[in-house]
Amino acid sequence: MSTNLPIAGDQSGDHWSAHYSIRAAGWTVSDVRALFAVASRPDVVSLAGGMPFVSALPQDVVQDAVSRVLREQGAAALQYSSGQGVLKLREQILEVMELEGIQAPADNVMVTTGSQHALDLVTELLIDPGDAILVEAPSYVGAIGVFRSHRASVVHVDVDDDGLDPGDLRAKIQATRAAGHRIKFLYTIPNFQNPAGVTLSPARRSEVLEICRANDILVLEDNPYGLLYFDRPPPASLRSLDDSGVIYLGTFSKTLAPGFRVGWVLAPRAIRERLVLANEASILCPSSFSQLVISEYLASADWKAQINTFRGIYRERKLATVNALAEYLPNLRWTDPNGGFYVWVTLPEGLDTKALLPSALEAKVAYTPGTAFFADGDGHSNLRLSFCYPPAEEIREGVRRLSTVIPA
């Protein structure tokens, strides 16, 4: 069963529909989308979106960075720049990645319009229609969307509390190849995974890399949340363990703000060269204005202290979430992440979280049904709670409201 419906255009006598590409014919709109319009009403506690709590960012710090950029580098900030991104920012990105043990030359980094565009460009570089991508079950809805848009075949790999299961990874590689599909890469979010909240254990990191190396499969490591740990840093990043078989994606959307749309990709040189060609064809260059403002912020503000502030806020909200679940919904199962934005909740077999969503919205609480995070229609008995945006007291009230609509 699909979680998506063709958009209205199909049925409404669109004169140009016969002109659409094969690829476009598969683009679908989520059927929970209409419901989410309700979720943004102020009386609804939204545990649905993944919006970072940008209000924790001191406004004058951004203001100062912008003012300095316009005063000192105004012409450059307003002008076109290079398709690879501003060199100074790429060097500063190396400092950010050093915090996760990554060593790399600035030349292997390309700045992107958020890490979503990096995902899009990497997929464009690697995927012909029908090629397979190994993807955690569940995984980031936006990645599944990009993979679908490129007509890839998404092959799900099981996840447990220690992350991606290497045994199932081996089994899926074998089965996919036996079925005649080419596997191009493994897409994984090793730290505080979206949506499951789990982290890949150190032993499994080595094992996953070994399996992929042995099978000539690239690893696409997506790491938006790694620096947002609560108690202890996550294990060494995959890229820090393997610099030739891993493409690494990072972003300023969670450690600074998503409104700038600035992320990056770190890749082996030959791949990075091709990604720049793809980036230039797609957007000419990333925003100079955004890049220089972030560069100035990194140069002049105490950005590590700001990340600590975010960590404290999200830690408190995660605690509010799991404590409220223990109090109001003790019969459910949930993950207890050590970082990031998400708790993954499992309802008793037979309950359907998509079917329950309208009642939840009526009770003024929103979540994301589990089916959004699978390409194969699985996830009916799961839901994702995002604790990143509402304050702890609202989260508690949201979970209480949720308990009124989930049958005991």
Added chain:
Amino acid sequence: MSTNLPIAGDQSGDHWSAHYSIRAAGWTVSDVRALFAVASRPDVVSLAGGMPFVSALPQDVVQDAVSRVLREQGAAALQYSSGQGVLKLREQILEVMELEGIQAPADNVMVTTGSQHALDLVTELLIDPGDAILVEAPSYVGAIGVFRSHRASVVHVDVDDDGLDPGDLRAKIQATRAAGHRIKFLYTIPNFQNPAGVTLSPARRSEVLEICRANDILVLEDNPYGLLYFDRPPPASLRSLDDSGVIYLGTFSKTLAPGFRVGWVLAPRAIRERLVLANEASILCPSSFSQLVISEYLASADWKAQINTFRGIYRERKLATVNALAEYLPNLRWTDPNGGFYVWVTLPEGLDTKALLPSALEAKVAYTPGTAFFADGDGHSNLRLSFCYPPAEEIREGVRRLSTVIPA
């Protein structure tokens, strides 16, 4: 003969090259690229790039807009927004388009990461590999790049001083269909065309629309320069004459600044709906920060007066270009545009502008060889002079230097 070479990765034992998509295998790097590194040296007069003269923008006006946005809408500016773009900005974009006679609902507008991304998304929506796109000969190098990247077949249509030739358009439609290719759209820059500088005449606008309607071919109207006319406004835009068969692209890159990467697409409703899905898959949403800053600029600054300022500057520089050509290179032919950024120069048959470029750079002047603007290797005896960036005196000196390397 191709103007492009495979990139180094092909030859250098790239371990992952067998993993690349069919599409990526065709991505090429321009062979004049290395030469352009020279063009950015301060002692070289560059008539090559298309960089707007952003220094004419008063710095405090942008500063004020940013400060107000951060003070009054800071959280929104730093947050994710919608894939279609901020509503208020889309409404203001309607006011901009009204200046060119366009009436439309804000719902049919989508904000993009520069109009380059609009080009990419429209091509993705419409093109399967091998589909044909009708394209002026010559045309915008970045459009040819996108069309190639999507493996479209570029079919060139002749251009003269009145723009696209309707007779040749008819002939090319017939020939392309006779060869068994599907034609998806006509791509045209009707005003002060890049690179030819010519403008489509009023009579031809109606005729081109009629031909495309009769042949069920969409028109993609790219209009970055329409408001930058010198003496009189260009004729009515194609979109103002036909709201169901034209997709219109606009941008703030030339009337404000390219560093924000904000453009837009106006399309019939069903097409706009699908473009939003493509935009979301590609980048989630355009930058809130850039959108709100531009919205605030449009709301509080005298943006029409600013466009008048740009017009005056570019008018003077165009005059400097054609006057210098008349003085130093009277035996060549060139176009005399009434707006935009470019003069298209034709050398006597037998001269090769790409072969002449190294000597020109040695004489400390840069231009773009004509071959860059054709998909079929034509344009050897042409070159494009961009008069947008250097002051009039430098342009004059640049053309003088050029005259020393072009055989009389």
